[in-house]
Amino acid sequence: MKLKMKSYIKPFEKVLAVMELRSLTGIEDIEISDAPEYIIDSDVPEEVLIDNLAYWETVGENPEKKTRQVLLENTYRGEESCRQLSLFSENGMNIRQTRLLRYGLHDIHEYRGKFFPQLVRACINISGIREGSIVLDPFCGSGTTLCEAKIRGMQSVGVDLNPLSVMISRVKTGILDVDKNDISDAYTLIRKEIENVKSDVSKRWNEADRKYLQGWFDEEALGDIDTVLCAIEKIDNECMRDLFKIHLSNILREVSWQKESDLRVRKAVGTYQKGDAIKKFFEEAERQAVKVAAYLEAVKNLDKPESTVLEGNTVNIVKDAEAYMGRCDVIITSPPYATALPYLDTDRLSILVLGLMHRKNFPERNADMVGNREISEKKRKELWQVYENRKSELTQEIQDLIEKIAAENHKPGTGFRRKNLPALLAKYFLDMLDAMKAANRMLKPGALAFYVVGNNSTMVAGKKVIIDTNIFLWNLADKIGWHKEEYIDMDMLKVKLGYRNNPGTTEAILIFKKEVH
Structure with missing residues (x-):
């Protein structure tokens, strides 16, 4: 052949x-x-x-x-x-x-930190699982793993804390079950209904959220956004409604005062022309309709089993996923990287505009450690105490890194953001340990787990310090009881970790196997 x-x-x-x-x-x-x-x-x-x-x-x-x-x-x-x-x-x-890397449903939102769909498909192939198997993504993000599993005839379950991620994942997997003509019908309805909408932003957002949004949008822009949302809400089908809300989310940065070139929520006040948000929304919806319709046509004859998307922290969500306990055939995921910019922050405007801020699992805005200095210092001490109590659960190399940074960043006169970094790093690795343990409980004995993760860096005492998250998580697997199968460097050729004397990779695919007792 x-x-x-x-x-x-x-x-x-x-x-x-x-x-x-x-x-x-x-x-x-x-x-x-x-x-x-x-x-x-x-x-x-x-x-x-x-x-x-x-x-x-x-x-x-x-x-x-x-x-x-x-x-x-x-x-x-x-x-x-x-x-x-x-x-x-x-x-x-x-x-x-x-x-x-972006086509069809994999391009419906400018989500930060997207997974490669081809990589997911290859991992499914490498795992050797069959149709009807259960694929788990404990950090499902925009739902790439779930979508790929579904068109391969496999069940899937995803978990994410970010409510916007959950919405995108549910839409991507849900749209696979609809007819492409339903999208054009919904678009036509919005076009018709938008002419009759009378915007009232006071009814859309509560006083606190409205005040926050007024700091990032022109009043005319908020009125136009509300108009679009009112028209979208005329659609009966929830999945279809959320699809068009995602299209709206995609253009919010362009019509806000948020710096387009900066992932952080930073302001650059400009002028706004009335109607611009409505115009951009329809342009985005039309652009996406062409690609999504073609994708749905390409997969229409495939068997597409159920997908489940759970909102919440992976560590705590296992109680809501008892039906999958010990039944998942493979894990394919890309967790957040240590010190990476929180996706909750980059998506904050969309989360507020779409009314997702008050979902039960969404953390309070006050809990953000980089916000209020007084809250930050209190939270830092709490997290550092948790680390002191649990640090023996981490590998020695993780402890050494955290304490090396703490030795410098905890010195008097250090800015509160740098002072917070050791505690945040400790929280990240403890959270990852707990999340991997929770995922392990859902995995079948002998099944594989694919983790795609990379390193990043921080400045300590004026010097760049590399945080080898990929290496740390690779070795943290020993604490989970996972066998280390393969380490694939995504910047070089495949290597075995034992031959890596000076790791400098940006990203890697970590392949583990749950031990059979």
Whole structure:
């Protein structure tokens, strides 16, 4: 059998490509080649590889037999391109020869820290799980893992603390069950209803939220946003309503005073032209409709089992997920990185505008340690005491890093944000330990867990200090009882951690296995 690997993928993706091919064919001695063409002797039907492979372009002697993944990526052009590029086209068409990580449902929101859909598909292949299996993402973000699992015929369960993430994940998995024409019908309804809306922002947001938003939006902009929301709320279907709310969320930064080039909520007051938010909303909805309709057309005949998205902290959510306890076949997730900017902060305007701030699991705004100095100092001491009580649960290398930073940042005269950093780092690693333990309880014995995470850095006493989150979590797995299977450097070629004397990777894929007792 002849296969052609995508020629433009990165070195780590070539590693994954070979790993997924080995897993699907059962041929262990397939090695990475400099040439994209591979010849294998396998009894696995071509259609199985065509339907499932993530990093391969063609399967079989006919170079026009494109993989389903190529078809899915091609949905970014719209339905006409998909019709021209069928899986078994006789004449085919020129396909994109560069990496495409955003297409179809994977592009419906400018969510920070998105997962690669091809990476998720490859991990599913490598895990060897079958249709009907349960895929868990304990930090589900925008729902990439859940969406990919669903179109592969697998159940999925995701957890996230961010209510906007939960909304996006529910929409992405829910939209897979609707007809593409339902989207155009909802769009037409909004177009019709918006003409009759009389905006009243005092009814939309309470006094505290309205005051906050008035610091970030022109009054005319808030009126236009309220008008759009009123029209959206005329849609009966909740999933469809939330889809258009996500489109609105996508343009909020453009019509606010938030700096577009800065992920943090920082102000740059400008002018606003009445009607601009409404205009941008419809442009965004139209842009997305083309891609989403094409994607839905490409997956319409696939079996798509149930997806469940739970809102809350992964550590505490296990009590709401008893049905999945010990039943999940694989974990595929990308947790937040240590000291990374909280997604709750970057999404704050959307969370407030869409009325998600007061959901039961959303933390109080006052609890933000970088806000009020008095609250910050009290919270810092509480967190540091928790660390002192529990630090033996962490690896020695994590303790050494935290205490090295604390030795400098706890000195008199240090600014309160830097003073908070050791406590926040301690909280992060303790939270990750607890979250991994909770996820472990949901995983079957012998099942794999894929964690995609990277390092970052901070300045201590004027010097840059690397926080090797990926290495720390890799070694923290020993505390969970997980066997360390593979460490795949996403910047280099695959390496075994034992050969890494001077780790400097930005991101890595950590593959663990739950021990069988």
